[in-house]
Amino acid sequence: MLTKKKLRGREAIQYIHLSLSFLIICTVGLLFWQHYGMNNFLRLDPLNFHKVKANDDREDNQLGRSIAKLTTTPDYWRLDCQLNPGHRVPYCSIDLDLSQGNHGIDISKYDKLTIHYRYQEVQEQIVLLLINFNPDYSTSNDYRSHKFNQAFLPGAIGWSTNSLVGNQFNVASWWITDKKIPPKWTHNEFSNIREIRLTTGRHLPHANRQIDLAYIELSGKYINKDTLQLLLLLAWGGSAALWLAIELRRAICALQRSSERQQHLENAQKKLQEINSLLAERNMHDPLTLALNREGLNILLSNILPQAQLSIIFIDIDYFKKINDTYGHGIGDQVLCQLVEQVQQRIRPNDKLIRLGGEEFILLCQGSGLTQAVKLAEKLRIWLYSNQAWPAGITFSCSFGVSERQNNELFEQALHRADKALYRAKTSGRNRVEIAEEANQQNIN
C-alpha cells in the first residue's frame, strides 16, 4: 500500500513533468510560429488604399510653382511632376494619408518597409518620408511641424524594390534647423505616422519628372524574436521560481513533520523510561510490605564499596506460624506490614530494611560498627516486644543475629554469620540478640 506521503510526492513529480512538457511544447511551438508565421502585415496599393493625392510646392506658400498630377491605375499610382522655379526647393510628391481621426498609425511594430517603385532618372534619388505627429513638437494646423523621417531611394531603369528598416531613416536636417528642434527630439520616431510621402529630390527647376508607386508594404511579426525570447525566459524563470518555492514549502513541511515525529518519539521514550523506572522500582520492593526485596538488596550492595563499614542485623519473628494459625494469614500479613513500617520509622535513613522472605528480615547498617548494630538490635527487640498496638492486640517477640562485615569478607559470608547468630538466638530461647562469631573463628569451626 502506498502511503499518503508517497502519493503526494508522486503527484508533485507528475505535476513537474506535466509543467515541463507544457513549457517545452509551448517554447518550441512559439519559436516555430514566430519564425514561420505570426505575420503582421499592411499593404498600401491602388486596389486597397484610396487616400492618396498628388502634392507640390504650392502648398507651402513660398512662391512654389511646381505642378503635380496623380494618375491611378490598377497596378500603380503615377505622379507626373513639372518642377518650376519659385520655391526654395521645388518638389512634387505622392501623399498617402494614414490618419484616422486625430491619430496616425504606429509602424514601429513592423520590422521593415518594402516599396516597389519606378523612377527612371538613374543619376537622381527620390525621398521617402514617414511623417510623424507628436504633440510635444507638432501642431495639427502646421504639417511642417510634424517630424520628417526620411530615406533616399535611388533612380533606376525599370521597377525597383527596396526594403528599409528603421535605422535606415534619419530625421530631415531642414526640419531640425527650421523648427529649432531640441536634440532629444532629433531621433527617428514612427509611433504616430500620419502620412507617407514619396517626393522628388533636389533637382534643377524646369524639369519634368515621373514617379510610379506600385505599393508600400509594412511587414513584421506580432511578437518580435527578442520580445518572444524575453517572454519565454520569464516563463521558464517564473516556472523555476515556482517550482523552487513548491519544493521549499514541501521541504519545510517535511521538516516540520519529522520534528513533530521526533518530538512524539521523545515523549514516548520519556514515558517508557518512566514506566521502566517504575517497574524497576517495583521489582526492587516486596509487594506486601513495600520493604526492599532480594533484588533491591543486590542493587543496594552494588552501590556499597567493599571496604565500607557495614553491619547486618538478621531479624526473625518468633513463632510467626502460630500467629498465622491462630489469627489467620490476614493478620499475619498486617503484622508483617506494620513491623516494616514501625522499624523503618526507628532507623536512620542510611539503614535499609530488606525482607528476605517469609518473616525473615535483615537490616543493613552502613557506617555502623558491631557495637552500634547490637545496640540498635536490642532497642528494636525491646520495642517490638513491648509494643501493644499490633493487629488483633497480639504481642510477639523477635530474635536477632548481628554481624559486622570484616576486611575482605564477602557480604554473603557476613550474612551467613548473622544467620548463625540468629539461629543461636532461636535455640537459646528466642527474643534475644546474638552476636555473630568473628570470621576467622568461624572459618576454624
Ligand SMILES: Nc1nc2c(ncn2[C@@H]2O[C@H](COP(=O)(O)OP(=O)(O)OP(=O)(O)O)[C@@H](O)[C@H]2O)c(=O)[nH]1
Ligand atoms: N501471613 C504470612 N505468613 C507468612 C508469610 N511468609 C511466610 N509466612 C509464614 O511464616 C511462618 C514461618 O514459620 P516458621 O518458619 O516455622 O517459623 P516460626 O513459626 O516463626 O518459628 P520460629 O522462627 O522458629 O520462631 C510460616 O507459617 C509461613 O507460612 C507471609 O507473607 N504472610
